[in-house]
Amino acid sequence: xxLLLPTYGDGxxxxxxxxVSYYFDGDKIAVLDKQxxxxxxxxxxxxxxxxxxxxxxxxxASLYCPQAQxxxxxxxxxxxxxxxxxxxxAFYSFLGSRYSSGxxxxxxxxxxxxxxxxxxxxCNAGSYSSDRMLANYLSWAHTAYNILSSYNKNAAVxxxxxxxWHTDDSASVGTKxxxxxxxxxxxxxxxxxxxxxxxxxTGN
Numbered sequence: 001x002x003l004l005l006p007t008y009g010d011g012x013x014x015x016x017x018x019x020v021s022y023y024f025d026g027d028k029i030a031v032l033d034k035q036x037x038x039x040x041x042x043x044x045x046x047x048x049x050x051x052x053x054x055x056x057x058x059x060x061a062s063l064y065c066p067q068a069q070x071x072x073x074x075x076x077x078x079x080x081x082x083x084x085x086x087x088x089x090a091f092y093s094f095l096g097s098r099y100s101s102g103x104x105x106x107x108x109x110x111x112x113x114x115x116x117x118x119x120x121x122x123c124n125a126g127s128y129s130s131d132r133m134l135a136n137y138l139s140w141a142h143t144a145y146n147i148l149s150s151y152n153k154n155a156a157v158x159x160x161x162x163x164x165w166h167t168d169d170s171a172s173v174g175t176k177x178x179x180x181x182x183x184x185x186x187x188x189x190x191x192x193x194x195x196x197x198x199x200x201x202t203g204n
Contacts (some may be wrong), residue, residue: 001026004091006060017090024094033098036105046107047126048095049160050144051114052077063087065126065136070150074114076125079139088140091148102150108155110148115162115199117178122162130173135180138189145192158197 003024005012011026017064039046052063053077062083065076078084091111116123116137125133141157148155159182161175173181179196186192 002055002058004087005033006058013053015090017093018086018092020086021089022087022094032119033104036099037108038105038107040102040107045109045144046099046105047109047111047158048099048107049093049111049114050095051075060084060087065128066122067126067163067202069126070119072120072121072123072124073118074116076113076123076128076133076136077140078114079136079143085139085143085189088143089147092144093113094150094157097153098180100148100155102158108148108152109158111160112144113137113196116158116159117161117164117173119172125192134178134185135189138182141194142190142192156193156195158195160199162199 005025007024008014008021012102013024013026013029015022015024036046047094050173054070054072062081063075063077063079064084068075077088080089083089088158095107095110099105111124119130119133123133125136128136137159141159145157146157148157159179160174161178164175175198
């Protein structure tokens with residue numbers, strides 16, 4: 001969480017993506033470097049869960065959907081916003097360039113969000129409709145895959161869903177319906193290889 005910074009500060013890592021400058025928290029990246037190196041040295045497979053949180057101090061406003069509610073577990077990046085899409089692209093490019101070769105540890109598996117079909121709490125999309133949320137989430141995952149696989153062909157992305165296969169909760173979409181909707185949308189908009197990560201303990 002909170003790896004991206006809105007502006008340069010002490011200890012920040014400067015990274016250029018598509019001719020635009022972006023900044024990463026150097027202290028937090030150092031911790032992540034150490035964790036991935038140690039896990040790789042033990043021949044452990046590293047999975048990185050990537051999500052958007054609410055950061056009061058260094059929040060990048062363009063990343064959030066309009067009318068996103070504060071203090072939720074997770075948020076949907078507003079991929080319709082060019083600035084937000086740039087941040088997301090830079091984020092995965094930075095991680096891909098750093099952890100795809102194995103030189104400083106290897107991490108090729110990325111979970112996109114966490115139990116995202118729990119819309120209000122885990123993938124808050126503000127005022128966006130469920131259809132618009134699906135399109136943005138798929139764009140998020142597709143962007144991650146395209147960038148990460150450009151660094152290593154074995155990179156993989158996982159769509160993270162809850163174990164609420166069916167639900168009557170107005171703040172959630174049942175996993176079955178959610179995955180069917182994603183599959184239909186992917187078939188229409190351009191498919192890409194993805195996996196499913198089932199988040200246990202998030203439903204019935």
